[in-house]
Amino acid sequence: MPYHGPWTSSAKYLESIACREIDWINAYADSQKSNKTPWRYTSPEQNSPEAHLDLLQKYRSAIPYILPRDPDLISPRLWHPDLHAGNVYIDDQARLLSIIDWQGAWTTPVFIGANPSLLLDYGIDMLMKLPNNFRTLDDARKKQLRYQVSQSILIHVYETTTARDNPLMYKVMRHPHGQTLKNLEAFIGSTWNNCLFPLEECLIRVENEWDHFDTTESCPYHFAEERLRQHYEQARCFNKSQEFWKGLQGVLTDEGYASNETLSKAVEIYNDMREARLKDLHGEERRKFDK
Numbered sequence: 001m002p003y004h005g006p007w008t009s010s011a012k013y014l015e016s017i018a019c020r021e022i023d024w025i026n027a028y029a030d031s032q033k034s035n036k037t038p039w040r041y042t043s044p045e046q047n048s049p050e051a052h053l054d055l056l057q058k059y060r061s062a063i064p065y066i067l068p069r070d071p072d073l074i075s076p077r078l079w080h081p082d083l084h085a086g087n088v089y090i091d092d093q094a095r096l097l098s099i100i101d102w103q104g105a106w107t108t109p110v111f112i113g114a115n116p117s118l119l120l121d122y123g124i125d126m127l128m129k130l131p132n133n134f135r136t137l138d139d140a141r142k143k144q145l146r147y148q149v150s151q152s153i154l155i156h157v158y159e160t161t162t163a164r165d166n167p168l169m170y171k172v173m174r175h176p177h178g179q180t181l182k183n184l185e186a187f188i189g190s191t192w193n194n195c196l197f198p199l200e201e202c203l204i205r206v207e208n209e210w211d212h213f214d215t216t217e218s219c220p221y222h223f224a225e226e227r228l229r230q231h232y233e234q235a236r237c238f239n240k241s242q243e244f245w246k247g248l249q250g251v252l253t254d255e256g257y258a259s260n261e262t263l264s265k266a267v268e269i270y271n272d273m274r275e276a277r278l279k280d281l282h283g284e285e286r287r288k289f290d291k
Contacts (some may be wrong), residue, residue, distance in 0.1 A: 002016075003016045003017070003019065003020040009074070010067055010074040010076075010109040010111075010112075011063050011064060011067055013108070013109070014063050014067075014185060014188075015060060015063055017185070017188050017189050018056050018059055018060045018063075018188050019060075020189075021052070021056055021188060021189065021191060021192070022053060022056050022057070024192075025049050025052050025053060025056075025191075025192065026049075026053070029049040029052070029192060030049060040194060040241055041197065041234075041237055041238040041240075041241035042194055042197075043196045043197035043200075043234060044234070045196060046194060046196050046197075051196060052191045052192065052196060055191065055196065055199050055200055055203060056188060056191065057221075058203055058220075058221040059184065059188055059199070059203060061220035061221055062203075062206060062219070062220055062221065065213060065215040065217055065219075065220070066177070066181065066206060066213050066215075067111075067181070068111050068175065068181075068214075069214050070171070072110065072168055072171065073109070073110050073111040073171065073172065073175065074109045074110070074111065075109065075110055076107050076108065076109055076110075077107065077108070077109075077110055077113055077114075078105060078106075078107050079105065079106055079107070079108060079113035079114075080099060080101075080102060080104075080105055081104045081105070081106065081113075082101055082104055082118070083099070083117065083118055083119075084118040084119065085118075085119055087099060087100050087101045110168065110172060111172055111175060111178060111181055111182075112181065112182055112185050114168075114169055114172040114173075115182075116155075116158065116173065117158060119154070120151065120154055120155050120158060121147075121151045122155065123246070123249060124147075124148050124151050124152065125148065126152045126155070126156075127145070127148045127149050127152050128149065128152050128153065128156070129149060130145055130146070130149055131145070147250070159173070176212060177206075177209070177212070177213065180202055180205055180206065180209075183198065183202050184199070184202050184203075184206075187199035187202060197231075197234060197238055200231060201231070201235070201238075203221070203223075204223055204228065204231065206219070207219050207221065207222065207223060248269065250262070251265050251266055251269065252265075252266040252269055252270075256270075
C-alpha cells in the first residue's frame with residue numbers, strides 16, 4: 001500500500017493523497033458514477049474524471065510553494081479527531097478523567113491537524129450580549145440569541161486562553177491561509193465524493209492570493225477566464241445550498257444527522273424535501289429516487 005506512509009515531510013504526505021486519488025480515478029472512475037448526497041449541490045463536472053484529474057494536478061503543482069515555512073507548523077503530532085462533548089469525561093471539579101473513541105487518531109502536520117474545539121460553533125455570527133429588544137422577541141428567537149451569545153463568549157474565552165497557554169495552537173489559528181490549507185487537504189482526498197466544486201473554489205482562491213504566500217515563484221497553474229465565469233455561476237447555486245443547510249443548523253445537518261431532541265422536526269423536514277423533489281422527477285429517475 002504505497003499511500004499509507006510513513007512520510008518524511010508534510011509535502012510528501014499531501015503529494016501521496018493527490019497521487020492516490022489520481023491513481024484511483026484512472027483505474028475506476030470511468031465505470032463508476034461519483035457519489036452524490038441528495039439536496040447538496042453537485043458540480044456539473046462531478047462525473048468527469050478529466051475534471052478531477054485536472055484539479056488534482058493543479059494542486060500537486062502548488063504543494064511545494066503553499067506550505068508553511070515555520071517548522072513548528074509542519075511538524076507532526078498525534079491528533080484525536082473527534083473531541084466532542086460525548087468523548088470527554090470530567091469529574092465534579094471539572095478535572096479531566098478520560099478521553100474515549102481513539103480509533104480515528106492520526107498523525108499529521110500541525111497546520112492540518114490542529115482545530116478549535118468541537119464544543120465551539122464557529123458558524124455563528126459573534127454577538128457578545130443580548131439585544132435591547134430581547135424581551136419582546138418570541139421564544140424561538142430568544143433561544144437562538146441565547147445560543148449565539150453563549151457561543152460567542154465561549155469562543156472569546158477559548159481564544160484568549162489559547163493565546164496565553166497554547167501559543168502553537170494560537171499560531172495555527174492565526175495563520176493567514178490556515179483554513180484554505182486545511183480545506184485543500186480535506187477535499188483532495190474526496191473529490192469523487194462530491195467535493196470537486198469546493199476543491200476548485202480553494203484552488204481559485206490560492207491563485208488569487210498567490211502573492212501572499214511565502215514564495216517568489218509564479219503560481220504554477222492558471223484558471224482561464226471562461227472557466228472562472230462558469231465557476232462563479234455555479235457558486236450561486238452552491239451558496240444557496242449552503243444557506244439552506246445553515247438555516248437548519250441545530251436541527252439537521254447536510255449529512256442527515258439530527259439529535260434526539262430534534263429528530264421529529266428533522267423527519268418532518270426530510271418528508272417535505274422528499275415530496276418537493278418527487279414533483280420534479282419522472283419515470284426511471286423517480287423510481288430510483290423513491291426506493
